[in-house]
Amino acid sequence: MxxxxxxxxxxxxxxxxxxxxxxxxxxxxxxxxxxxxxxxxxxxxxxxxxxxxxxxxxxxxxxxxxxxxxxxxxxxxxxxxxxxxxxxxxxxxxxxxxxxxxxxxxxxxxxxxxxxxxxxxxxxxxxxxxxxxxxxxxxxxxxxxxxxxxxxxxxxAQGLISSSRIRRLLQDGYPGYAAMLLGRPYTIRGEVRHGDARGRTIGFPTANIALGRHLEPARGVYAVTVRLPGGAEVNGVANIGQRPTVGAAESRLEVHLLDFEADLYGQELSVALHHFLREEQKFPSFEALKAQIALDAAQARAMLDRDQNPAKPL
Structure with a gap:
């Protein structure tokens, strides 16, 4: 084109x-x-x-x-x-x-x-x-x-397919329904920036992407797939929001890639939202946050595996 x-x-x-x-x-x-x-x-x-x-x-x-x-x-x-x-x-x-x-x-x-x-x-x-x-x-x-x-x-059956309706679905935490109207998963694309590296210290390094001019979907945790610059796709778990446990003020997208390790700073990623797992919440300690992220990652892994292998027995 x-x-x-x-x-x-x-x-x-x-x-x-x-x-x-x-x-x-x-x-x-x-x-x-x-x-x-x-x-x-x-x-x-x-x-x-x-x-x-x-x-x-x-x-x-x-x-x-x-x-x-x-x-x-x-x-x-x-x-x-x-x-x-x-x-x-x-x-x-x-x-x-x-x-x-x-x-x-x-x-x-x-x-x-x-x-x-x-x-x-x-x-x-x-x-x-x-x-x-x-x-x-x-x-x-x-x-x-x-x-x-x-x-x-x-x-x-629910009405007119429009950009405004898709925005409402995303802001209400329904990326799956939004994907049905888009014809593909909703994707946020951006450059990986340096963050505060707290994820790495608790065993869950993240790629940090500013939302910029993108709509901010419902704040919380998502099961995602990430397209890398070379075209490969990797499963992941992501948080969108202000990270209340660490007291951040700016909303951003943080993605932990499952079974993947590489330096992605400065590279452009496309992050597709598939499932909304839970709302953003504040934890009493980093240990509690770490435990919840492990649960989130396990849930995201299971849900994405089911999506990608629908004939696989449970």
Whole structure:
């Protein structure tokens, strides 16, 4: 997949695509429905996504707590896995936010990326102060000779599949249900940083990763799998939170990799949350904490082994 950061001056090979529009935070099953509709409408054209970085909500409300399900590299990887060939990841800044809906259609979609067909959800809004809706998009698309597919929302028995619903599931401690709506486990990707090394002193060394702009899921302990830089996956047990036993103030992700020893400082890991084991809690001593971590690790090992070997007898 090729990634372009501007709609201006694109090479001819990057134009003439069927373009799906939206933020695509999380790249969930609802987004997959938009991509399928886009491809079905024009299977002869390259499949493309036009999205924004940062997320417009981050630009307009920087004081909000982090809420992103997927940052730029994670989103790109997920879209590539769904067959997207071209990604227009446009910088969302003050100048871009002042483009009118008409300018967006003419300058970006028609003249810039040269879209032959568009696809979006029924709630797609665009342009200065979200002045454009799908009705306006339809009129503009017709005027510029672009096709348009407005894709109905994807739902399950519990309701609409959306990024906001997935966020709530993660914040309530249901990574398994979130994975069903994402089509894959929820993953936090980040660089391993130096911590206070307390885990090593009690026999459970951890890789410490800042949550950064990622949504903070429910605080507590998880069974996880960790993808290493070379692509190998290792099972682990992780804590997300402020570590009340040691009195830390900043929430972060700490991962203990099972049956694995290596120096991972400075390397980027992808940590997939599979099962929520327990809430974060404060222990009266490091010995009590050490005993509980041993229990957590054993539980995580058993649950992940069952996931990965479903036919194995109990």
């Amino acid at each position: 090729e990634i372009f950061k501007d709609w201006r001056g694109l090479p001819a090979a990057a134009k003439g695509a069927c373009v799906a529009l939206g933020n695509f935070d999380g790249v969930h099953l609802g987004h997959a429905g938009v991509l399928r509709a886009a491809h079905a409408a024009r299977p002869d054209a390259p499949l493309a996504v036009l999205t924004f970085e940062p997320h417009p909500r981050e630009f307009f409300r920087p004081q909000d707590p982090p809420f992103r399900l997927s940052l730029s590299p994670e989103r790109a990887e997920a879209l590539a896995g769904m067959g997207v060939q071209l990604l227009y990841e446009l910088p969302f800044d003050a100048a871009f936010s002042h483009l009118s809906a008409g300018q967006f259609c003419r300058e970006v979609l028609h003249e810039g990326v040269g879209a032959v067909h568009l696809a979006c959800g029924g709630d797609f809004a665009f342009g200065h102060r979200r002045g454009g809706d799908v009705a306006l998009l339809a009129r503009q698309a017709e005027a510029f000779g672009m096709g348009l597919s407005v894709v109905p929302p994807v739902s399950d």
